[in-house]
Amino acid sequence: xxxxxxxxTRLLRNLTYAAAILFVLALLMDFFYxxxxxxxxxxxxxxxxxxxxFLGAFIGFTAxxxxxxxxxxxxDPKWDTLGLSSVEVGLGLSTITIVTGxxxxxxxxxxxxxxxPRLTSVTIMWLAxxxxxxxxxxxxxxxxxxxxxxxxxxVAFSSVLFTVIIIRVRPDTIHPAIGPTQASPEGEFEIxxxxxxxxxxxxxTFGVIAVTLIWYRIRLENLFLHIERRKMDLLSQEG
Amino acid sequence: MAENVExxxxxxxxxxxxxxxxxxxxxxxxxMLLRDEQRIAQYESEEQVLASSAAPxxxxxxxxxxxxVAPDRSxxxxxx
Numbered sequence: 001x002x003x004x005x006x007x008x009t010r011l012l013r014n015l016t017y018a019a020a021i022l023f024v025l026a027l028l029m030d031f032f033y034x035x036x037x038x039x040x041x042x043x044x045x046x047x048x049x050x051x052x053x054f055l056g057a058f059i060g061f062t063a064x065x066x067x068x069x070x071x072x073x074x075x076d077p078k079w080d081t082l083g084l085s086s087v088e089v090g091l092g093l094s095t096i097t098i099v100t101g102x103x104x105x106x107x108x109x110x111x112x113x114x115x116x117p118r119l120t121s122v123t124i125m126w127l128a129x130x131x132x133x134x135x136x137x138x139x140x141x142x143x144x145x146x147x148x149x150x151x152x153x154x155v156a157f158s159s160v161l162f163t164v165i166i167i168r169v170r171p172d173t174i175h176p177a178i179g180p181t182q183a184s185p186e187g188e189f190e191i192x193x194x195x196x197x198x199x200x201x202x203x204x205t206f207g208v209i210a211v212t213l214i215w216y217r218i219r220l221e222n223l224f225l226h227i228e229r230r231k232m233d234l235l236s237q238e239g
Numbered sequence: 240m241a242e243n244v245e246x247x248x249x250x251x252x253x254x255x256x257x258x259x260x261x262x263x264x265x266x267x268x269x270x271m272l273l274r275d276e277q278r279i280a281q282y283e284s285e286e287q288v289l290a291s292s293a294a295p296x297x298x299x300x301x302x303x304x305x306x307x308v309a310p311d312r313s314x315x316x317x318x319x
Binding site: 027030040041042043045046049050053089092093095096099100103104106107108209213216217219220223224226227230231234237 | 242243244246247249250251253254257258260261262265268269272273275276279282283286
């Protein structure tokens with residue numbers, strides 16, 4: 001008979017295998033299933049991981065909001081662990097979004113970076129979550145740290161919503177968007193069935209990768225807290 | 240059609256490096272924590288040996304209670 005902990009470990013192992021297989025399949029689709037886009041050429045293939053990684057980051061930051069609300073209601077430290085893990089993974093995945101976007105922008109816009117509304121808002125979002133990591137590391141009292149992180153995680157999510165919405169409402173953005181926007185009522189580019197399939201497969205893959213990484217990060221934090229408690233026990237015995 | 244394959248390769252390499260770095264960072268910290276846990280266990284066992292060797296030996300009585308055994312805490316780690 002398997003215990004609850006063994007069952008969860010097996011589930012995580014299976015999720016890891018699934019994430020690895022999905023990632024390989026997603027890359028095969030990016031390079032071989034879908035052809036280059038007519039106007040943007042090969043660089044357009046970056047779009048699949050660019051958008052996929054943003055979805056993964058979005059999952060992480062959304063989980064941090066849920067964790068923050070649950071922590072403030074229950075004061076159970078496990079929600080703080082979820083919040084920290086989600087933000088860390090979300091920050092890593094949003095770094096992929098920004099860097100891959102830069103490599104796409106160079107051949108298409110002729111610059112790696114420009115301070116247009118979407119890029120500015122995503123920078124604010126990234127800095128807000130980087131600040132979360134730094135600020136919580138600077139608070140000594142655990143209860144105060146958890147309370148701060150919960151509130152900050154909820155408030156910082158406004159920067160994510162701002163980033164998502166801004167290309168729909170600002171007419172001066174040059175960032176492409178699927179579907180009509182104020183800047184381009186007809187949409188930026190046509191989605192063929194193969195582009196759509198590859199995009200959705202990448203979105204699903206990065207969603208699974210995000211959940212898997214958050215789970216591993218939770219286990220890491222649990223082990224860290226367990227070792228800290230054992231160290232404190234030892235010190236108190238010696239004292 | 241635009242010839243820009245080098246930017247596509249650079250984008251995918253950057254993605255692989257950042258994702259790999261994130262995974263490696265979690266793995267490496269986990270390894271370091273396991274090493275810490277081993278050190279603590281070793282320290283605790285050394286302390287127990289020292290404590291038992293320093294304790295005065297008393298004559299064993301037939302009605303003496305069995306020695307206390309430290310509880311196994313390996314299953315108390317949440318989420319492992």
